[in-house]
Amino acid sequence: MDGEAKLDFAWLPAGTEALADGEYDAIVLGTGLKECILSGLLATKGKKVLHLDRNDYYGGDCASLNLTNLYTKFGKGDPLPGLGSNRDYNIDLIPKFIMACGKLVKMLLHTKVTRYLDFKNVDGSYVYKGGKIYKIPATSAEALNTSLMGIFEKRRFRSMLMYIYNYEEDDPSTYDGMDLKTQPMSDLYSKFGVDANTQSFTGHTMALMRDDEYLNRPAIDAVRAIKMYAYSLERYGKSPYLYPIYGLGGLPEGFSRLCAIHGGTFMLHRSVDDILFENGKAWGIRCGNEVAKGDIIIGDPSYFPREKSRVTGQVIRSIFILRHPINNTADSESCQIIIPAAQAKRKSDIYVCVVSFAHNVAAANTYIAIVSTTVETANPLTEIEIGVNLLGEYVDRFDSVSDQMEPEADGTQDNCFISASYDATSHFETTSDDVLNLYQRITGEALDMNINADSTDADQ
Structure with missing residues (x-):
């Protein structure tokens, strides 16, 4: 399953064209993983889909960035010398691993998006107890x-x-x-x-x-x-988790390709000025002087009027660049460490995800660690110290605190189907649950993900 070459998505449009003929079954805003899965699933059902993103790259909040883009996003100027070139890095903004027999794998197999991606097993899964790390x-x-x-x-x-x-x-x-x-x-x-x-x-x-x-x-x-x-x-064998070669950004790109193959229209670097409503129901979007009509509007909370979503909490995520594996993880090139809430004397668990050059996400002998948790106090950085201390010496770090948003309504009354923000967990099960819930609300039917498990390797 290990990959050798990254997909080339240059064939996907960059957003310079007009909004085609202006009428669609679904308009999807933002190219986060949830939105890309939904646009791919709808396109395969024969729906006419328009998919836009204000950014000039795929992935939205769950993008994988090169070194320069990472430093730019966090306002840190030029990358530190000696880290390598941009082509060496694909650093995830949101850390997640894929449960090998979980819902996301079933979606990947159901849609055959696995043909566009390669995966590598995560080396180990660990738990923190009494100041030490133990294999689960x-x-x-x-x-x-x-x-x-x-x-x-x-x-x-x-x-x-x-x-x-x-x-x-x-x-x-x-x-x-x-x-x-x-x-x-x-x-x-x-x-x-x-x-x-x-x-x-x-x-x-x-x-x-x-x-x-x-x-x-x-x-x-x-x-x-x-x-x-x-x-x-x-x-x-090694752990229950998989991780894509070249980072998580390949997942939304893969589903984007699925949508485009089935006739979907993609436009990057296209800002949405307004979502248009009549009698409380969304019927389209405005981009500058252009209008596109859509029976339903799908997207992440940032594209919709603020009153359509509510803040339910915050998540802190800190990205670290390391030159060594984590101690007591058998020199793993990748691993997950969970610090149960009780061990940290908190309400929420703390997650540590580690990937490395072995996954083509960092330069040779370089590791990327991300520590995350749900914010519980006014000092988020102090809440993750117990996880940061497990990392040892690091080259650089990048901290962010983001709001967790959830839609106020289910979308069936106003045609606005809004995804929830990504939580602090280090796996995709809650993400998959939100996608499946959205799909059922949009189509009125549950997604059939019955897959012959014995055929998974052959399909990849």
Whole structure:
């Protein structure tokens, strides 16, 4: 699956042409991943799609930037000497890994966008406990060998894992007296007597829950997530995660190509001056003296009137350029480290994502680390210090705090289908959920993602 050459998207229009004949089934604003997936899916359904972006590059908030563009975006002038050339770098603004058997992979396979991209397995997945980093035990064998817990706790944890892996929703003989669709996850933990530490890393690093509210929800949600984690790990071995060669920017580019192949019109560097409304319903956009009509308008919150969205919080993300791997990660060229909220004495987890030259996103022997979390105080930089301290010495850093936005309405009444901002998580599961939700609201039907898993490698 490793790639050798980056895709050339020069064939996509740069936005100098007029708005064609001006009438479309859907107008999509912004080339973030969510918007590009939706434009690709709609185009394959035969919809006439116009897709615009105010920037002169693809990806929006989730773009991958070269060195010069990164320094320019953060107002830091020229890149530091000795870092290499622009062509060596594709640095993500938003850090995310792809769960190997997760929803985004199913979308990639469903649309065959995998033919445009190459991926590499992430080397390891780790959890922080008591000032140290430990590999996340995800199999019964690893549960017995891990130094993350004592010998008696290992046995309890292994018994719980075996129950979860053997549990089948359509086979009551595997329930062992539990009703996971009604009983909370706290009941499942109690059944096996696992301690608070085991509950923390199981829920936050395997089930990928963002807070402890899941303890009070039906256990089936966490069990499904843990099983997906295990299946993903079994499929590729080192960790359950994949990452695109040349960075995450290739994902929106791939879906953009899918849309264009099916007749979509793309225009970069085209600002949208107004979204046009009549009787409370959007019917088009204005760009200068040009107007394009559209049955629906799709986009990220920044393209719509402010009253269409609300701020639900903030996320801090700090990008670091390193010359070394992270200590205690077996010299991994890529890894994820999750610091559970309880370990950081906070409400939200802290995520550390590391990629490197091995993925063609940095110069030789150079690593890119991104530390992120949901902001909880008036001093966001201090909130991620526990993650920053894991990195060791760094060459340079780039800090940003951004608002998390969500739409006020579902779009069915005003024809404005607005995506939510990207959260602090280091995986694409919540992103995929938002895409699937938007798709169903737009089309009135759920996306059928039934894929023969045995064919995934062949399709790529």
